[in-house]
Amino acid sequence: MKTLLTAYWTNLLAATYEADETLLNKFLPRGTELNTWHGKYLISIVAFMFSKPAILNISAPFYRSFEEINLRFYVRYKENDQWKKEVVFIKEIAPARIIGLTAGWLYQENFTYLPLKHKFYANNKCQYISYSCKVKNQWGHLNMVCSSKDNEPGSESVQAFVRDHYWGYTKKSNNNTAEFLIEHRLWKIYQATDYDLNLNIGEIYGKDFTDLFLQKPISVILMDGSFTKVSWPTLL
Helix, strand or coil: CCEEEEEEEEEEEEEEEECCHHHHHCCCCCCCEECCECCECEEEEEEEEEEEEEECCEECCCCCEEEEEEEEEEEEEEECCEEEEEEEEEEEEECCHHHHHHHHHHHCCCEEECCEEEEEEECCCEEEEEEEEEECCEEEEEEEEEECCCCCCCCCCHHHHHHCCCEEEEECCCCCEEEEEEECCCCCEEEEEEEEEECCHHHHHCHHHCCHHHCCCCEEEEEEEEEEEEECCEEC
8 A cells, every 4th residue: 555654653652441342333434343451441541642643754844753652443444355464543632723624634533632742751660751731720640650561462362452453443424434554663662660650531432431531541652663654545
């Protein structure tokens, strides 16, 4: 598939929770079905740094490095008797209106914009990462501490399930489904030793999600990230 967008996606904090099937079905693109991990329906809030973007190999002249936070769940799609593992983005947050408008135009994703900031610290023992989002003049955050040593999970682990998805699907307004390919090297995984989420979930995502994020996450990891290519979206 032809590449449309390239960028570096780095320091990806992914917190994964169990979700209700009925909630996720509201966002399910036509032709796909929910993909489960050991019978559980999962949803992840992922915060990361987005740097050096280029569209059709033309470097963006502004916003060369910024934070992004997205909320995604996991689906699958059968093509030629083979299942493709996919993610669907419920909402993506960027720190500026022009970023959201551009991304929404390219991929028809549900982007919004809010003030964002981050902190990152690492030594030879641990890493600390914090992403913050401002809603109604109040800063909320996702914070985590993890080891400085990566730990490759087993292929059937929830950590591998969250990481190893290379296709994205978009539910379009006319009930069509768009597909795009996400290409990058296998990211290193660092398991969280401490984690704290304090975001205005109801204001950002709606009241249906409030209780979901009060439960204990199934997994919290940091992925190192890398240079990433995203293809043109195509209709199924």
